[in-house]
Amino acid sequence: MRYLLRRVVHGVLVLVAVSILSFLLLHLAPGEFFAEMRLNPQIAPGTVDALRAQYGLDRALPVQYGLWMRSVLKGEFGYSFAYNQPVFSLLWPRVLNTLLLNTAALVIAWLLAVTFGTWAAARPGKWEDRVCALGTSTLLVIPDLMLALALLMLAVRTRWFPAGGMVAIDFADLTVWSKVKDFGAHLLLPAMVIVLGTFPLLYRHVRSSVSESLTLPFVQAARGYGIRRTQLLFRQALPAAANPLISLLGLSFGTLLSASLLAEVVLSWPGLGPMLLESILARDVYVVIAIVLLSAALVILGSLFADVLLYWSDPRIRTNER
Amino acid sequence: MTREQKLVLPLVSLLAMHLLVLFAGFVAPYDVATQFREHPYAPPSPVHFRDRRGHIHIRPFLYAWKNNGKFAEYEEDTEQIMPVRFFVPGDPYTMLHVLHSSVHLFGVKEPAHIFILGSDGYGRDQFSRLLFGGQISLFSGLLAAALSLSLGLLFGSAAGYYGGLLDSLLMRVSEVFLALPWLYLLFAVRAFLPLRMSAAGTFLLLIAIVGAVGWTRPARLVRGIVLSAKERSYVLAARGFGATDWYLLRRHVLPQTRGVLLTQAAILIPQFILAEVTLSFLGLGVAEPVPSWGNMLSALQQYNVLSSYWWMIIPGLVLIPIFLSYYLLARCLEQQV
Numbered sequence: 001m002r003y004l005l006r007r008v009v010h011g012v013l014v015l016v017a018v019s020i021l022s023f024l025l026l027h028l029a030p031g032e033f034f035a036e037m038r039l040n041p042q043i044a045p046g047t048v049d050a051l052r053a054q055y056g057l058d059r060a061l062p063v064q065y066g067l068w069m070r071s072v073l074k075g076e077f078g079y080s081f082a083y084n085q086p087v088f089s090l091l092w093p094r095v096l097n098t099l100l101l102n103t104a105a106l107v108i109a110w111l112l113a114v115t116f117g118t119w120a121a122a123r124p125g126k127w128e129d130r131v132c133a134l135g136t137s138t139l140l141v142i143p144d145l146m147l148a149l150a151l152l153m154l155a156v157r158t159r160w161f162p163a164g165g166m167v168a169i170d171f172a173d174l175t176v177w178s179k180v181k182d183f184g185a186h187l188l189l190p191a192m193v194i195v196l197g198t199f200p201l202l203y204r205h206v207r208s209s210v211s212e213s214l215t216l217p218f219v220q221a222a223r224g225y226g227i228r229r230t231q232l233l234f235r236q237a238l239p240a241a242a243n244p245l246i247s248l249l250g251l252s253f254g255t256l257l258s259a260s261l262l263a264e265v266v267l268s269w270p271g272l273g274p275m276l277l278e279s280i281l282a283r284d285v286y287v288v289i290a291i292v293l294l295s296a297a298l299v300i301l302g303s304l305f306a307d308v309l310l311y312w313s314d315p316r317i318r319t320n321e322r
Numbered sequence: 323m324t325r326e327q328k329l330v331l332p333l334v335s336l337l338a339m340h341l342l343v344l345f346a347g348f349v350a351p352y353d354v355a356t357q358f359r360e361h362p363y364a365p366p367s368p369v370h371f372r373d374r375r376g377h378i379h380i381r382p383f384l385y386a387w388k389n390n391g392k393f394a395e396y397e398e399d400t401e402q403i404m405p406v407r408f409f410v411p412g413d414p415y416t417m418l419h420v421l422h423s424s425v426h427l428f429g430v431k432e433p434a435h436i437f438i439l440g441s442d443g444y445g446r447d448q449f450s451r452l453l454f455g456g457q458i459s460l461f462s463g464l465l466a467a468a469l470s471l472s473l474g475l476l477f478g479s480a481a482g483y484y485g486g487l488l489d490s491l492l493m494r495v496s497e498v499f500l501a502l503p504w505l506y507l508l509f510a511v512r513a514f515l516p517l518r519m520s521a522a523g524t525f526l527l528l529i530a531i532v533g534a535v536g537w538t539r540p541a542r543l544v545r546g547i548v549l550s551a552k553e554r555s556y557v558l559a560a561r562g563f564g565a566t567d568w569y570l571l572r573r574h575v576l577p578q579t580r581g582v583l584l585t586q587a588a589i590l591i592p593q594f595i596l597a598e599v600t601l602s603f604l605g606l607g608v609a610e611p612v613p614s615w616g617n618m619l620s621a622l623q624q625y626n627v628l629s630s631y632w633w634m635i636i637p638g639l640v641l642i643p644i645f646l647s648y649y650l651l652a653r654c655l656e657q658q659v
Contacts (some may be wrong), residue, residue, distance in 0.1 A: 011501075012496055014497060014501045015501075017498045018492075018501065018502065021498065022510055025510075025514040026514045028514065125432065137649070140645075140649060141645040141646040141649050142642055142645070143592075143596050143599075143617075143638075143640055143641050143642075143645060144596075145596065145599060145600055145603065145636045145638065146641060146642070148641070149619065149622055149635060149638055150635070152465060152622075152628060153622075153628055153632075153635065156625065156628045156629045157629060253503075254500075254502070254503040255503070255504070255505060256503075257503035257505075257506065258503045258504045258505035258506065259511075261503070261505045261506065262505065262600065265604060268505055276506070276509055277509070277604055277606075279507060279513075280512065280513040280515065280606065281605070281606075285513075288510065288513045290512045291506070292502065292506055292507075295502060295503050295506040296501045296502050296503075296506075297500055299502070299503060
């Protein structure tokens with residue numbers, strides 16, 4: 001437990017460092033949100049200065065950081081110039097959308113990876129194993145961007161799936177069942193991009209750690225006793241292989257979010273990705289900082305979650321601590 | 323197959339692609355900016371050997387695209403055959419900044435145009451733009467990887483060899499970098515730089531950003547190797563004989579990082595090519611009229627292009643053989659290490 005506490009403190013320190021760095025970088029940047037207004041002859045220079053003063057942009061940098069920190073503690077995360085509202089209320093629905101998409105993709109990708117990985121590990125060198133190896137290698141050399149574009153093209157041409165967005169236009173009028181169906185159909189394509197993008201790596205790790213655990217003496221003994229193969233694989237070999245896989249889960253959240261950023265932008269899923277792009281182009285600095293911080297927080301939370309899971313699943317770690 | 327034989331295929335194909343791209347001026351039939359406004363979204367021109375009457379021609383030929391009155395709908399004008407000619411004069415170009423010429427590898431006479439990969443919305447030849455765009459996309463990946471590997475080697479060996487405060491400082495900084503998802507990090511760094519710049523400026527900027535953002539992983543790997551290498555007995559012996567730090571690093575420690583650096587290069591280069599493509603695709607990288615594979619793909623953000631003109635996705639498809647070659651290289655190198 002003390003270890004977990006240390007990880008939490010470390011995570012918070014990293015977040016503070018990220019915030020300071022992004023604050024410094026964004027304020028060293030030439031050009032700001034109000035720069036375009038200055039070029040507009042219909043807006044008096046005095047108005048622009050007043051607006052800047054209103055948002056505290058005329059203060060010294062440390063003061064600005066302090067003001068921003070205060071608004072973070074109040075749960076506002078600064079103020080969006082473009083939307084004229086606190087950043088947090090702007091981002092919260094989008095965070096939920098991103099989390100929803102990523103959770104769905106994460107669950108599907110791991111289920112597929114564990115099933116196929118274990119299955120292939122039990123048949124080393126057979127044709128099933130070779131087909132899986134070929135399939136994952138093929139997926140590995142197709143960039144995420146191409147996956148997203150190809151799926152979008154497929155959706156537009158065949159009209160099998162809705163292309164882009166989260167719900168249909170007439171969503172409010174649908175019955176509960178068709179609401180679920182419509183939502184699922186919209187979720188499918190972006191989730192598929194993320195799943196196909198992250199699956200190959202997960203599959204390889206599952207396969208290699210399960211095939212390693214199949215050589216362990218107690219698994220061999222269990223096999224000698226004549227325990228059925230499915231039971232042997234999923235009750236004996238997989239738990240023995242779980243340790244490195246849970247660590248991999250903790251490390252894979254960064255890749256997951258990167259893949260999701262692309263999928264969200266290309267397939268216009270209203271998550272954090274499109275918002276980040278929009279705020280970069282508009283120079284809406286506090287939104288950019290908040291999104292970057294949120295992504296770091298998600299990665300850190302993800303690896304904490306994996307640590308807790310490891311603590312719960314592996315008795316060796318628990319007994320070591322006492 | 324031995325390891326060397328396995329390396330041949332990916333190396334040769336990568337070399338061929340880089341040469342094609344470097345000599346784009348000669349290989350491409352047109353300049354990047356040459357527009358045929360009367361031929362927007364022309365499909366790839368089929369090359370024939372047999373004409374309408376069934377005569378076989380030794381020299382390949384094509385028919386000019388004739389617009390049938392609607393926007394971007396064409397049929398072949400089979401009245402006149404347009405033979406494909408080789409070493410023809412055309413748009414002037416400069417290769418490698420020194421070779422001036424106007425001779426192109428192949429072309430056809432007016433009024434036909436040779437669009438072997440179709441044309442874009444301005445009637446510009448996709449094949450020519452693909453080759454010129456490769457100069458930006460392929461070389462930005464290569465140079466960015468060189469930059470981040472050198473930074474990684476510098477910081478990693480300094481942290482591993484000298485240890486102490488420098489080591490913990492560099493490692494804490496790298497943890498901050500690693501805490502961010504790669505694309506979010508890239509976008510965040512891109513966010514604080516000017517959005518509109520000249521093409522050359524953007525090219526260098528992209529290399530600097532991608533290279534500076536990617537140093538952490540090679541640095542940590544190099545640090546690990548240096549940490550173990552500096553404790554080897556022959557290194558200690560050399561130190562006992564009075565070798566300087568620089569000599570020890572150069573002669574005994576850094577040569578051991580070669581394998582890891584090569585493998586990292588094969589992993590990082592495709593990732594960095596994709597970074598440029600992604601940024602330009604989203605309008606944060608190299609901008610029109612200079613072509614890059616990313617901004618060529620950005621035409622696909624329009625619904626009608628996506629639904630009607632499949633050849634616009636080709637700049638993305640060429641990434642696949644490149645990724646495959648680097649993937650095979652990385653696998654070979656990993657097996658060796």
